[in-house]
Amino acid sequence: MTEAIVCENLSKYYREIRAVDDVSFTVKRGEIFGFLGLNGAGKSTTIKMLSTLVAPTKGNASILGYNARKDGLEIRKRIGVVQQQESYDRNLTVSASMKLYASLWGIEPRAALDKINFLVEKFGLKDSTSRRIRWLSYGLRRRLQVAREFLHDAELLILDEPTVGMDVLARHSFLEFCRKQAKEGKTVFYTTHIVSEAESICDRIAVIHHGKIIALDSPAELKKRYTDVKGVSIVLRNSYDIPSVLGALDNVSRDVLDREVVSGGNEVRIISQEPFRLVLDISNVLQSKNFDVESISVTGPSLEEVIVRLVGEPTKVLKVP
Amino acid sequence: MIMESYSVPRNIIRLAQRNFRSSLDREFLVIQLVLPLFFIFVAGFGYTLIVPGVEGISYETFLATGAVAMTVMSSSMLSGTMIWFDRNFGMFEQILMGPFTRLQYVVSVALTIVLTGIMSSVVVFLVSIAVSPGLILSFKSILELFGSLILGSLFFGGFGIFVSLRVKSSEALAATMNLMFFVFTFLSSVFYPSNSKYLILRIIFQINPLTYVADLVRNSLVGLPGFNIPLELLALVIESFVLVYIASLAIRRIDL
Numbered sequence: 001m002t003e004a005i006v007c008e009n010l011s012k013y014y015r016e017i018r019a020v021d022d023v024s025f026t027v028k029r030g031e032i033f034g035f036l037g038l039n040g041a042g043k044s045t046t047i048k049m050l051s052t053l054v055a056p057t058k059g060n061a062s063i064l065g066y067n068a069r070k071d072g073l074e075i076r077k078r079i080g081v082v083q084q085q086e087s088y089d090r091n092l093t094v095s096a097s098m099k100l101y102a103s104l105w106g107i108e109p110r111a112a113l114d115k116i117n118f119l120v121e122k123f124g125l126k127d128s129t130s131r132r133i134r135w136l137s138y139g140l141r142r143r144l145q146v147a148r149e150f151l152h153d154a155e156l157l158i159l160d161e162p163t164v165g166m167d168v169l170a171r172h173s174f175l176e177f178c179r180k181q182a183k184e185g186k187t188v189f190y191t192t193h194i195v196s197e198a199e200s201i202c203d204r205i206a207v208i209h210h211g212k213i214i215a216l217d218s219p220a221e222l223k224k225r226y227t228d229v230k231g232v233s234i235v236l237r238n239s240y241d242i243p244s245v246l247g248a249l250d251n252v253s254r255d256v257l258d259r260e261v262v263s264g265g266n267e268v269r270i271i272s273q274e275p276f277r278l279v280l281d282i283s284n285v286l287q288s289k290n291f292d293v294e295s296i297s298v299t300g301p302s303l304e305e306v307i308v309r310l311v312g313e314p315t316k317v318l319k320v321p
Numbered sequence: 322m323i324m325e326s327y328s329v330p331r332n333i334i335r336l337a338q339r340n341f342r343s344s345l346d347r348e349f350l351v352i353q354l355v356l357p358l359f360f361i362f363v364a365g366f367g368y369t370l371i372v373p374g375v376e377g378i379s380y381e382t383f384l385a386t387g388a389v390a391m392t393v394m395s396s397s398m399l400s401g402t403m404i405w406f407d408r409n410f411g412m413f414e415q416i417l418m419g420p421f422t423r424l425q426y427v428v429s430v431a432l433t434i435v436l437t438g439i440m441s442s443v444v445v446f447l448v449s450i451a452v453s454p455g456l457i458l459s460f461k462s463i464l465e466l467f468g469s470l471i472l473g474s475l476f477f478g479g480f481g482i483f484v485s486l487r488v489k490s491s492e493a494l495a496a497t498m499n500l501m502f503f504v505f506t507f508l509s510s511v512f513y514p515s516n517s518k519y520l521i522l523r524i525i526f527q528i529n530p531l532t533y534v535a536d537l538v539r540n541s542l543v544g545l546p547g548f549n550i551p552l553e554l555l556a557l558v559i560e561s562f563v564l565v566y567i568a569s570l571a572i573r574r575i576d577l
Contacts, residue, residue, distance in 0.1 A: 051418045053577050073422060077327060081418040087411025089343035100342055104335050104419060106327060 004029045004156050004187035005050060009059035011211075012045050019045040021211035022059065032178065032188040034202030034219075036195065038311055042211040043191045044084055047160050050189065051081045064155055080154030082146050082162045084191075088133045094120070094144055095129040098151065105152040115151050122177060123147040124170055139165040146174065150181075157181070158189045163197065175201050195304040205303075209311050219303050226306045230275035231299045234282065237292040239266040248289050252281045271305055327420045336421060336429030337436070343412070344403035345437060353396045357388035357445045360512075361452060375514060378455065378543050385449030386456075386542050387511035389466075390473065390535035392445045394505055397438035397474035398498060401481020404430060404572065405494055408485075414577060427569045431478065438474030439467065456542045465541035472561045473534035477505075479564030486571045505531045515548055533557040 005027035012020040020042040027033040037043050048054045050061060052072035061068040063075045089097055098120070102112035120126050123143045133141060142165040149157060159178075163171045178201060182188055192198050198205055199219045206216040215222060236245060245268060272278050275298045286293050301309070365384040375383040407413040416426055446466070450456055484501070488494045508522070509515070509531035517523050526532050527548060533556055536547030547553055 048577060053414060053418055073327075073420065076418060077420040079418075081415075083411060083414060083418070085411045085414070087415035089339075089412060090406070090410055091346050092343060096342070100339055104339055104416075106331065106335065106420075 002028055004064055006062040010056050010061055011058040012049060013057045018211045023213050025206055025216055029187050030182055030185050031203045032182045032190055032201055034198040034205035035191045036198055036205055037208040041208045043208060044160055047158055051158055052076055079156045079158060080149035081158045082149050082160060084160040088141060090134040093130050093132055094125055097133055098148055101148045102151050119147040119150055139167055142166055143170055156187045160191050195307055199303040207307055207310050215310050222306050223301055223303060226301050226309055232270045232275050232278050233297050233299055234268045235294040236266050237294050241291055245291055248285050252285055332421055332425045333429045336426060337432045340403055340429060340433040353441050354444055357392045360388050361385050376545055382453035382455060382543060385453045386539045387535050389442045389446045389449060390538045391506055391511045392442040393438040393470045393473040394477045394531050395502055396441035397434050397477035398481040400434045400437040401478040402485045402494060404482050405485035423573050427572050434478030435471055435474045439470050442470050462541045466538060469534055469537035472557045475561040476530045476564045479568035482568035483571055510535045530557055530560050
């Protein structure tokens with residue numbers, strides 16, 4: 001069997017609320033599958049159904065060849081789940097918590113010790129092994145919560161925003177680790193709000209919105225699909241020119257979908273459906289006002305811009321540093 | 322992939338071990354013993370000066386056997402609150418996303434509660450032997466004692482679980498537990514006989530399961546008849562199983 005997850009018309013209703021509505025998709029074995037969406041879009045409810053914590057209202061899911069409605073226990077023996085919410089035994093030390101978690105999964109103490117040593121090293125918890133969990137920072141608690149799901153060699157890892165609270169190094173290291181796990185044959189079902197993270201790690205991405213999947217493809221294909229959306233990037237030599245440039249550009253509006261200041265405050269990025277004409281207009285305005293411009297270029301859409309477009313709520317707020 | 326053994330008994334034992342390690346720290350267990358020992362050694366010796374004896378036995382013996390019953394109540398009720406912490410610190414969901422069923426979790430919690438209740442009250446029982454020379458220590462009396470303690474721990478553990486699933490905050494949980502501790506203790510035969518001169522008090526005493534536990538413990542250890550031992554045993558069996566059923570139903574109905 002090549003599919004790790006097969007969802008057919010999966011739905012979950014909470015009274016009148018359709019948290020997940022008629023969702024169908026498959027995830028191949030060894031794939032890192034991204035599941036993105038706004039808050040309350042239905043990501044965590046889908047995860048609860050896939051991990052057999054709640055039963056679907058309608059439809060069905062097959063996880064690793066087992067029926068989610070009937071074979072919950074068989075499925076749960078083979079998966080590892082990092083919940084969005086924190087879960088930990090507050091009174092234990094990191095080391096005791098890992099050992100206890102390993103024993104819950106029936107791992108022999110000696111085998112568990114080797115794995116624990118490897119994972120505390122890998123997740124940067126080595127200096128915290130004797131500290132009680134309740135005294136750890138949020139980021140360290142999150143690392144522990146993620147690390148322990150790699151103790152029991154799950155075939156399918158369901159990770160709900162696993163990198164929330166992790167610092168940049170820990171996140172980088174974790175993403176590398178995830179890629180390696182997928183190469184070794186594990187399937188990863190991954191949700192995050194950090195779109196660049198999903199773009200860098202996921203083989204395919206599904207976008208869920210109001211309980212329905214509205215797009216599903218590889219990051220590259222998703223971006224290709226929305227080539228009508230382009231970005232115009234204006235890089236200035238002096239970041240203090242930014243407010244004046246934004247003011248000058250107020251009158252230049254050819255289907256501007258979104259504007260934002262990026263790259264530490266010296267780049268303005270404008271999303272438009274008519275980028276080439278916009279470049280000419282912008283050049284004229286900036287030249288006439290004698291701004292010190294380093295470059296103006298037209299770029300393809302980022303995955304984040306595609307997702308903003310997909311969910312139909314472009315950010316109109318201008319971010320000025 | 323490591324395919325470990327996930328048989329039902331192994332799962333329950335693993336979960337119970339986890340419950341002990343994570344929910345019941347040493348301070349909790351020590352504090353559980355302080356109060357009954359305080360009653361035995363401080364209040365008991367003090368009251369002996371004004372209450373020489375109750376129903377033919379010394380007040381120290383009466384109080385020591387009552388303290389055994391009180392310990393099983395307080396330990397079990399408080400260990401039942403472990404479910405509040407599991408729910409609020411995410412471990413309830415985490416466990417149910419692992420190789421366990423809800424029923425296994427329920428049984429493991431019940432096992433933890435019974436063992437905690439028995440262990441605490443056995444310590445108090447051993448102390449009470451020292452201050453109560455007239456105790457009947459036979460195989461039958463010990464068997465009866467353990468039977469009473471198991472039933473008591475099931476009732477009060479079930480009660481602790483039920484309260485834990487009803488209250489939202491840790492402050493409300495602590496306040497409710499404190500209040501119920503006093504209600505159960507002082508409206509039972511732990512400190513004094515249940516034959517109050519007021520009818521309403523007698524009725525309350527005689528429907529309080531802690532009275533049954535205290536009477537059964539005294540009956541097994543010193544031969545006191547209580548108000549009706551067979552009836553009390555029957556009532557305790559029924560009340561314990563009703564509470565266990567209600568608590569397990571409440572756990573199984575938790576919305577996730």
